[in-house]
Amino acid sequence: MGERVVEAEQLTKRFGPIVAVDSLSFTIEAGHTVALLGGNGAGKTTTMALLLGLVLPTSGAIRVFGHALDRHRYRLLARMNFSSPYVDLPHRLTVAENLTVYARLYGVADVKRRIRILSDELDIAAFLKRPTGKLSAGQRTRVALAKAMINEPELLLLDEPTASLDPETADWVRRYLESYRARTGATILLASHNMTEVERLCDDVIMLRAGRMVARGSPDDLLRRYGRATLEEVFLDIAREPGAGTPDRAAAQ
Amino acid sequence: MSRPISRVAQDGRPEAWPPRRIGAIVLRHLYLLRGSWPRILELTYWPTVQMILWGLVTMYLLTNSAWLVQASGVLLAGVILWDVLFRSQLGLSLVFMEEMWSRNLGHLFASPLRPWELICALMVISLIRTLIGAFGATVFAILLYHFSIFELGLPLIAFFINLIVMGWSIGLVVSGIILRFGLGAESLAWFLIFAFAPLSCIYYPLDILPDWLEYIAVLLPSTHVFEGMRSVLMDDIFRTDLLIRAMLLNVVYLTVGIAVFLGLFRVARHRGLLHQVGE
Numbered sequence: 001m002g003e004r005v006v007e008a009e010q011l012t013k014r015f016g017p018i019v020a021v022d023s024l025s026f027t028i029e030a031g032h033t034v035a036l037l038g039g040n041g042a043g044k045t046t047t048m049a050l051l052l053g054l055v056l057p058t059s060g061a062i063r064v065f066g067h068a069l070d071r072h073r074y075r076l077l078a079r080m081n082f083s084s085p086y087v088d089l090p091h092r093l094t095v096a097e098n099l100t101v102y103a104r105l106y107g108v109a110d111v112k113r114r115i116r117i118l119s120d121e122l123d124i125a126a127f128l129k130r131p132t133g134k135l136s137a138g139q140r141t142r143v144a145l146a147k148a149m150i151n152e153p154e155l156l157l158l159d160e161p162t163a164s165l166d167p168e169t170a171d172w173v174r175r176y177l178e179s180y181r182a183r184t185g186a187t188i189l190l191a192s193h194n195m196t197e198v199e200r201l202c203d204d205v206i207m208l209r210a211g212r213m214v215a216r217g218s219p220d221d222l223l224r225r226y227g228r229a230t231l232e233e234v235f236l237d238i239a240r241e242p243g244a245g246t247p248d249r250a251a252a253q
Numbered sequence: 254m255s256r257p258i259s260r261v262a263q264d265g266r267p268e269a270w271p272p273r274r275i276g277a278i279v280l281r282h283l284y285l286l287r288g289s290w291p292r293i294l295e296l297t298y299w300p301t302v303q304m305i306l307w308g309l310v311t312m313y314l315l316t317n318s319a320w321l322v323q324a325s326g327v328l329l330a331g332v333i334l335w336d337v338l339f340r341s342q343l344g345l346s347l348v349f350m351e352e353m354w355s356r357n358l359g360h361l362f363a364s365p366l367r368p369w370e371l372i373c374a375l376m377v378i379s380l381i382r383t384l385i386g387a388f389g390a391t392v393f394a395i396l397l398y399h400f401s402i403f404e405l406g407l408p409l410i411a412f413f414i415n416l417i418v419m420g421w422s423i424g425l426v427v428s429g430i431i432l433r434f435g436l437g438a439e440s441l442a443w444f445l446i447f448a449f450a451p452l453s454c455i456y457y458p459l460d461i462l463p464d465w466l467e468y469i470a471v472l473l474p475s476t477h478v479f480e481g482m483r484s485v486l487m488d489d490i491f492r493t494d495l496l497i498r499a500m501l502l503n504v505v506y507l508t509v510g511i512a513v514f515l516g517l518f519r520v521a522r523h524r525g526l527l528h529q530v531g532e
Contacts, residue, residue, distance in 0.1 A: 015525060046525065047301045050365040055525040087359035087528055090281065092353075097284045104277035105364040114319070131288075 003030040003128040004066065005155055006051060011060035013046055013211075019048040022211035024060070028114055028204075030035040033181060033188040037231075039239055040206035044191035045086065047208070048157050052082055064155065078106060083148040084159035085094070091133025095124060095143050098132055099150060106151035118146045122176065138169040147172065149180065157179075158190040162197055170194075174201055175235040205231070214238055254448035257307050263502040271373075282348055283381075291377045296382055297389030300336045300517070304390040307332045327486050328399040331404050331455040333390050334482060337413055337477055338453075339446050340386045341420025342427070344379035346442035349428040353436055360530035366516050372511060375428070376421050383417060405482065408491045412478045415499040422510030423449070429517035432526065454479050474502040 006028040007059045013021040021043045028034050036044040049055040051062060053073045062069040071208060089098045096115060103111040119125040122142045127135060132143060140160070146205060148156060161177070162170035175198060181188055192198055199219045207215040207222070215222060219231055226234045276478045286292055303443035311328045352358050361371065393398045402409060428447055448451050452466065455477035462470055484492045521527055 013452055013525075020525075045528075049359075049525060049528050054359060054522065054527045056519075056522045074367055077363060080363075082363050084359065084528070086356075087363075088356040089360065090285070090355040090357050092287075092288060092355075093281065093284050097281075101277050101281040101284075102360070102364065104280065105274050105361075105366055107273065107365070209497045 003033075004028070005030045005032075005064065006063075007063040008047075008051070008187065009061045009063075011047070011062065012058045013043075013050060013055060014058045019211050021050065021057075021236060022214055024208075024211065026206055026213060026216065028187055028189060030187055031181070031185045032203045033177075033190065033201050034204040035202040035207060036191040037187065037195075037198060037235060038207060039194075041210075042208040042209060043161055043211035045253070046082070046211075048082065048084070048159055048189070048191060049156060052080070053077070065117050073215055078151065079153060080155045080157065081106070081148045081151055081153035082157040082159070083144045083161060085163050086159065089132050089147060091145065092131055094129050095132055095135070095146075096128040099128075099146060102150050114150060115146075118149055122149075137164050138166065141165055141169065141173065145176065152184060154184075154186055156186055156188045158188065160190070160192055161190055162194060170197070171194050176203060189240050195235060199231050207235070209238060209241075211216075214241075254498045271367070271370050274364075274370050275374045275377065278361075278366070278371060279377050279381075281350070282374075282378045285351070286382075287433070292383065296340075296386040300340070300386045300390035301393050302335070303332050303336065304329065304393050305397065308394065308400075311398065326402075326404060327483055328456055328484060329394050329398060329400045330405065330482055331400055333387060333394065333480065333528075334391060334412055334416055334478065335455045337387055337454070338416040338420045338449075339382055340383040341379050341417045342446045343420075344382035345421055345443060346427045347426030348375050348378045348382075350431060350436070350439055350442065353431065358432075363526050365495070368515055369511075372425065372514060375424070379421060379424065380417060383420075405485055408481065408485050408496075409495050412482055415474050415478050415503055418507055420446075420502045422506035425510035425514040429514040432514075432521050433517040433524075435526075441473040448472060451476060452476065460482065472497040472502065473499075474506060477502070491519070 004027045006026075009025050010023040011021055012019070024043070024047065036047060038044050041055065045167060050057055051064070051069070053069055060177070065079065067076060069076060093101070099115045100111055103114055108114045115128070116238050119128060121127070122145055124139070124142050124146055127143075128141055135143060145161070148158070158177075165173065171246065177188065178201065180186060188201075189202070191199075202219065204218055205222055206213055209233065214233075215225070217225065222231065222234050223229065224235050229235045302482075306327050314328075322429060326330060352361060362368075391402050394402065405412065424442075427441050449522060452462075452470040453474055454462070454470060459470060459476060459480055475493040481492050481499070482494040484490050484495070
């Protein structure tokens with residue numbers, strides 16, 4: 001068994017009467033790409049926020065790189081990064097300015113060099129001097145990815161990394177993530193609704209429903225277990241199981 | 254197998270030290286100022302308009318008030334120093350709201366930035382914004398009315414620091430409330446400080462207040478600063494007792510301001526507000 005990069009133990013998060021994450025336990029090994037799958041309100045984004053320390057758990061424990069997140073959060077965050085469609089970069093700053101600010105926050109030694117490397121890798125050099133708010137959705141996604149890569153994270157958390165992207169750009173992002181993991185051995189946790197993406201990128205899938213883990217395994221395992229041809233069918237089977245709730249209930253979360 | 258967490262990052266480089274992260278946030282807001290001349294204009298516009306208005310009032314009163322003839326600069330100094338307090342509070346709150354407007358808090362607090370480092374950065378930016386705003390008003394006061402705030406001499410520095418610190422304290426409380434209750438509470442940043450104006454005795458002495466209000470007014474650092482300012486301008490006496498009172502009160506104010514902000518920051522983490530805020 002490889003190094004455990006993430007260990008979540010009996011993680012629970014309640015917002016008043018609503019249980020967003022319910023007794024969730026899982027581990028992620030180094031170098032693996034793991035997907036959090038689930039419908040709206042299943043607890044994917046909350047789980048990610050818990051792993052980043054943006055949200056405090058009601059109960060349970062999180063260890064990252066073998067260290068308790070609550071005690072060593074800030075030093076651990078220097079080895080992590082994330083991207084989410086729910087969080088923006090300042091629109092009025094140029095791309096280069098945003099990347100400079102985050103490079104400094106993450107303690108990158110040679111800021112200019114790092115930005116230059118990322119500009120080449122993510123093909124953002126042409127709009128480095130443009131305000132971030134004036135970019136197209138595809139360009140903005142690449143910039144968000146550049147911010148997420150600014151410190152060459154060992155643990156990368158991506159919330160819906162290809163949401164609202166055209167197929168070509170989405171494919172480009174997936175290829176980039178594959179090459180990044182192959183090159184650096186980084187661990188990636190991604191939340192996604194895109195089953196093709198999950199099948200292509202992930203070694204392991206954690207299926208969530210109403211904050212609980214209802215299934216876990218490799219994409220092939222899950223297909224076999226549910227006797228289905230695609231992950232989308234597995235997803236729908238799980239969503240339609242008795243007690244799965246309705247989208248309205250999920251949206252209320 | 255866990256690797257030890259030390260101040261040395263994985264690649265052997267030292268972990269970024271706090272001033273670098275504080276500097277990063279300051280740099281972010283300097284970029285914003287540099288890229289927007291209307292923002293700089295806004296910083297100097299109101300203090301200058303206030304200065305012109307109160308300068309004209311002073312000129313009128315000089316012909317009708319024996320009291321004012323003793324120290325014609327007392328109203329103008331009041332305008333400038335009140336603006337220091339107002340701008341430092343507003344500057345801190347606005348800079349914090351800027352992060353909320355741009356939905357950037359989630360990124361900031363998923364980085365190694367500590368909350369106290371953000372507080373330090375907010376203070377630095379607030380200071381820069383206040384200096385920009387006060388600069389315009391000060392220059393206009395000299396050019397139009399031949400009054401230089403620097404006539405206050407060295408006590409000006411003490412007054413300035415005390416008002417800045419009080420403004421930061423109120424700004425931190427306001428920012429914490431906005432973080433907890435959302436941008437619906439943002440108008441607090443604009444009006445809360447004005448509750449302190451009548452009690453701060455900016456343009457009149459403390460003893461004109463009703464007795465019961467005096468007891469409240471002396472709890473404000475700003476009251477002692479403006480009393481001290483009048484003492485310098487009218488009697489040419491620097492009252493260290495007033496300065497010490499203002500400083501001691503500011504220690505309390507700043508401690509409360511930081512505690513409230515950090516407390517509400519923790520509440521925001523409990524309630525999952527950090528990555529949800531935005532316009």
